[in-house]
Amino acid sequence: DVKVTQSSRYLVKRTGEKVFLECVQDMDHENMFWYRQDPGLGLRLIYFSYDVKMKEKGDIPEGYSVSREKKERFSLILESASTNQTSMYLCASSPSGGSSSYEQYFGPGTRLTVT
Amino acid sequence: AQSVTQPDIHITVSEGASLELRCNYSYGATPYLFWYVQSPGQGLQLLLKYFSGDTLVQGIKGFEAEFKRSQSSFNLRKPSVHWSDAAEYFCAVEPLNTGFQKLVFGTGTRLLVSP
Numbered sequence: 001d002v003k004v005t006q007s008s009r010y011l012v013k014r015t016g017e018k019v020f021l022e023c024v025q026d027m028d029h030e031n032m033f034w035y036r037q038d039p040g041l042g043l044r045l046i047y048f049s050y051d052v053k054m055k056e057k058g059d060i061p062e063g064y065s066v067s068r069e070k071k072e073r074f075s076l077i078l079e080s081a082s083t084n085q086t087s088m089y090l091c092a093s094s095p096s097g098g099s100s101s102y103e104q105y106f107g108p109g110t111r112l113t114v115t
Numbered sequence: 116a117q118s119v120t121q122p123d124i125h126i127t128v129s130e131g132a133s134l135e136l137r138c139n140y141s142y143g144a145t146p147y148l149f150w151y152v153q154s155p156g157q158g159l160q161l162l163l164k165y166f167s168g169d170t171l172v173q174g175i176k177g178f179e180a181e182f183k184r185s186q187s188s189f190n191l192r193k194p195s196v197h198w199s200d201a202a203e204y205f206c207a208v209e210p211l212n213t214g215f216q217k218l219v220f221g222t223g224t225r226l227l228v229s230p
Contacts, residue, residue: 004158031216033217035220040124040222041222042121042205042220042221042222042223043159043205043220044220045217045218048217058217090158090159092158092159094216096216102147102149102164102166102209102216102218103149103161103164104159104161104218105161106151106158106159106160107158108156108157108158109157109158
């Protein structure tokens, strides 16, 4: 089974702190994604990566950055956390090429609270 | 504007009754279509997908979905709901015009199952 793990299930940080959310997948997938999930808004794409050291902005990249130094690991960085970044963060991965590349596999999520 | 719409925020169904969750999309060409389920405290799991061909698609857990081009819809159905089906359901599309395998999600429908 594909497994996508996220470093924390729950995280509480203070305004202005630098926050790292880590995601690791064990299926050698090329594509990795970071979403945030908010009630009534569904999932919104923050950033994605289709290869090591490659990244693309999603729909809401402001206030976030990402790092992908190894194929299996994709990190989301909040440079200076703000209260409006309180949310559920979901990581996903997918293989590239063919119809299976459109199937994304999700981690359990990190619920981040910024106070 | 291009979008994915799930018009029902909440739906309550009695255990054993049938279920239909609605999804409409607004894209120029028929996108790839997906339904995901999110159980409480967990990440998203793929239920089924439609790329082309037979418009009635079978998925896991007894779910099916029907693609109707004329209505730009991809509604999810289940003939008999079980209490364990209580979860949030997301419709998603891959617009096929981004150059990357990006999904656009609807805002979700929360299913409540009454005894």
